[in-house]
Amino acid sequence: MTVETYPxxxxxxxxxRPRIVTSRFEHEDSHTLERYMATGGYEGLRAALAKPAAEVHEQVRGSTLLGRGGAGFPAGVxxxxxPEGVYPRYLVVNGDESEPGTYKDRLLMERDPHQLIEGCLIACYAAGLSRCFLYIRGEMALAQERVATALNEAYAAGLVGRxxxxxxxxxxxxxxxxxGAYVVGEETALIESLEGNRGMPRLKPPFFPAAIGLYGKPTIVNNVETLSNLPFIxxxxxxxxxxxxxxxxxxxxxxAVSGHVRRPGVxxxxxxxxxxxxxLYGEEFCGGIxxxxxxxxxxxxxGSAPWFLPDQLDLPFEGRQVGAAGSMLGSGAIMVMDSTTDIPAAALTLTRFYAHESCGKCVPCRxxxxxxxxxxxxxxxxxxxxDDLDLLLEVxxxxxxxxxxxxxxxxxxLEATPFPYKMTTICFVGPSAYVPVHSALTLFRSEFEERVAPSRSRTRIPVVAVGGGQ
Amino acid sequence: MSRFSAENLTLAREIVSRYPRPKSAVIPLLHLAQEQEGWISEEAMREIAELVGVTPAEVRGTGTFYEMFHFEPIGRYLLNICGTMSCALMGAGELMHAAEEELGVRAGGTTDDGLITLHGAECQAACTEAPCLQVNYRYRFRVTPDGVRQLIADLRSGALSDEIPPHGTLATVRQHIPSDRAVGAVDPDVDTAPPAWIPVTVEGASS
Incomplete structure (x- = not known):
């Protein structure tokens, strides 16, 4: 067993263990074109260009590569x-990673930007997409810098462009x-933002971005990690x-595993x-609490996922089984709470996040x-x-x-209730404000009951909902 | 306050030209204005509106949605302390207390000398390195209350002025698309032909 970290x-x-997307992380200069080329870089693109586009698409379909942004939808599908015959079509790369607990796209952009660029090119070739917009979260200055440098190198080397x-x-x-807007990670909000608007999700169905997306044209929105797998495939x-x-x-x-573990890490x-x-416990991973x-x-x-207890530790990191057990894999982030954790306060950190990030379009969320x-x-x-505990569930x-x-x-x-939930909002921001409240109250109700006084004579304390978070 | 410098105006036009519809450049140009001035003035928004062909109100409408844009002057350094779950579990609250005490301002405030603005931030995507913070969007990982005090002292003394550019500057490298390599942005309603590499005769090749 080996464990390695790199400064x-x-x-x-x-x-x-096998490494597909992080295979170059051991090199300090993994972000440069020189290192990328010396380690099999752009070989995937060459292999793809030697085949008809439809065949490359078929190959990706055959790989069953699942989207890594949260929904887990197969990329090839x-x-x-x-819609057949409708052009132009666009690729929008979702690098707006901001789900609480999650970071892997940032590392992939900082450490191996050429892998992402190569993935974008393969996707554009296979699916007939004639322009690519790579949307990086505003707060990620280093990732922006690395991708900009890599793009400049790739253009100069004739690897991107005409x-x-x-x-x-x-x-x-x-x-x-x-x-700076979490909701823009939702694909239709991302498209709105890219069109120069407030990043509010579009109503769907009937039209998904693949049919009517950026500038009203067919648009594929793929996550950074998803695309980073394409050169290997x-x-x-x-x-x-x-x-x-x-x-x-x-x-x-x-x-990414964070919180109260010995060796938090990606x-x-x-x-x-x-x-x-x-x-959580493996020596080659987090090494215990x-x-x-x-x-x-x-x-x-x-942060959007319903919580698990030690009862669920033996579940594999696999979408269907986790869904049946009452949660979701989402964006691949585990946050661990040990026995010292104040559960209501921990739930509040997440609910505050989603309340703060509501775009205001759907009333139940806003x-x-x-x-x-x-x-x-x-x-x-x-x-x-x-009464407040009942009020939380009622809201x-x-x-x-x-x-x-x-x-x-x-x-x-308690028996598990499987994922997903029903929702009265367009996107998942609203439900995500409720998920931690519901999980915490369902699994740790006594901790809440210890905190509250018996209901007063007045049955309900009026609450005036004003303003955003902070 | 002021309009784009000659250099930034050239850059702004180059940015606009990359998009099939100019309004897409609103956010990049707001960033450019903030990089030049440290914040975004009414005049900057008017100029951006002219450059992309929308009204100043539309520019403001878009800009005010996003947390990173500031419409009044703020400190040279924006200190963002994350308070979302993983950081909160690992002691972000103490960091914020230490920063507030050291700076003498509450979260959201700016020091009297205009040097540092303190903000509570949401998840910064460095959750395994909690608690974390950013200064002008440059990370500091696994920060202790003493670490925050030291950081503030270093910002005050100017020890970090080479490493951390003033508020508004994100990446220090920009993308440049050489004109002889560019495919170019085409109006999506004009160019509706399949791309050259997609054979039109093959049924289902692109579907």
Whole structure:
């Protein structure tokens, strides 16, 4: 067993396991064209350009590469949803990573920008996309700098732009920075932002971006990690990719594990087979809970995901099984809470985030998120009443009507309710404000009850929902 | 306050030309204005509106949606302390207290000398290196309260002025698309032919 870290890639932890997207991280100069070329760079693009575009598309479909942004939709299938014969078509790269707990796209952009660029080119070639916009989160100055430098190098080397490698295939990649808005990670909001508007999601269905997207044209929105897998698939074939991982979740995945563990880090893991116990306790991963404490709960898939208990530790990091157990893998981020954690206060940090990031388009999210936050703040401050706990669930029901997914608990005698939930909003920001409240209240109700006073004579304390978070 | 410098005006036109529709350049140009002045003035928004062919109100409408744009002067250094879950679990609250105490301002405020603006921030995508903060969007990882005090002392003494450019500057390298290599941005309603590498005769080749 080996564990390696590199001072030039803070947070990343390498081990003795297959590496697809982080294969160059051990090199300090992995972001340069020189190193990229010396380590098989742009071989995937060459292999792709030697085949008809449809064949490359078929190869990606055959790899069952799942989108890494959160929804986990197969990339090859997504590309095929564009209406036949309608052009131009665009590629929009979602590098607006901001889900709480998540970071892997930032590392991929900082450490291996050429891999991403090569992935963009392969996608554009395969799906007939004639212009690419690479949208990087505004707060990521180093990633912007690395990708800009790599693009300048690639243009100068004839790898991007007109007539790439003399093949007749040509596409521009335009670098674009965001300016601080979580909701823009939602693909239709990203498109709005790229059109120069407020980043508010578009109503869908009926029209998904693959049909009507940027400038009203067919648009594929793919995540940075998704695209970073394409050079490997194009160079080595779909079989080499599906040989790693499981049938439903092939390849590898980047997972960030943070919070109360001994060795928090970003790990590239084998998809579908690695369990949460491996990740949290394995010596090659996090090595257990800090200070020898007990695990209390963990968020398995980014801040939007319903929480898990130690009961769920033996589940593999695999979408369907995690969904059946009441949560989701989302963007590949685990946040760990040990026995010292103040659960209502921890839930508040997430609810505050989503309330703050509401774009204001859908009423249940705009009003409900802030309302949840204010009631929860009152409870955490010890100023709430038992009625407030019911009020939290009632407000939540107006965002997510019906059964909410949650984990099973042997101690509480709870059966799991599977993912997903129903929602009254266009996107997941509103429900995500409620998810931590619901998880915490369902799995740790006694911690809330200890904090609140019995209800007063007045049955409801009026709450005035004003303003945004901070 | 002032309009784009001659150099930035050239750059602004180059940026606009990359997009099939000019309004797409609103956010990049707001960043450029903020890089030049440290914040975004009414006049800057009027100029951006002229450059992309929309009204100043539309520029403001877009700009005010985004957290990173400031429409009044702020400190030379923007200190953003993350307070979302992983950082909160690892002691972000203490960092904020230390910073508030050291600076003598509450989150959201600017020091009297105009040097440092303190903000509570949401997840900065460095959760394994918690608690973390950014100064003008440059990271500091696994920060302790003493580390924050030292950082503030270094900002005050000018020890970091080479490493951290003034507020408004993000990447210090810009993309430049050489004209002889560019495919070019075409009006999506004009050029509706399949791209050259997609054979039109093959059924389903592109679907």
């Amino acid at each position: 030039w890639a803070p947070g990343f932890v390498a081990g003795d 997504k590309w095929g949803l564009t 007539d790439i490698l003399g093949s007749g295939f040509g596409v521009d990649i335009v670098l674009h920075w965001g300016a 194009a160079a080595n074939g779909a079989e080499a990719y599906t040989a790693i991982g499981t049938e439903t979740s092939p390849g590898t995945r980047m997972v 790990y590239e893991i084998v998809n579908g087979t690695t369990t949460f116990r491996d990740l 800090r200070d020898g404490n007990e695990l209390k709960a963990f968020v398995p898939g980014g 009003e409900g998120g802030t309302w949840l936050m204010r009631v929860l703040e009152r409870v955490v401050a010890g100023e709430g009443t038992t 939540g029901q107006s965002i997510c009507p019906g059964d909410m997914p949650h984990a099973s608990s042997e101690a509480l005698g």
